[in-house]
Amino acid sequence: MPNQLLHKADTKGFRYFEQLLAPVDVTLNGSNSWDIKVKDERLFRRVLRDGTLGLGEA
Structure with missing residues (x-):
């Protein structure tokens, strides 16, 4: 699974x-440049x- 994005x-x-980051408009595996993959x-x-x-190390 390490080579595929999580769903x-x-x-x-x-x-x-995902819930923690939602208020600051960051989505996990989202399409925006600031989203976290x-x-x-x-x-x-x-x-x-x-x-x-x-x-940072991850």
Whole structure:
């Protein structure tokens, strides 16, 4: 799965971060240039565990 973008309902983490980012008009795997592309669902666990350092390293 790491080579494909995740779909909206793939993981609980995806849905959590999707709701968190919605108020600032950032969509996971959206079509805008500022949207975040997620290819590996481990990203969500890493960000929750390590915060901004985990996000930057991921």
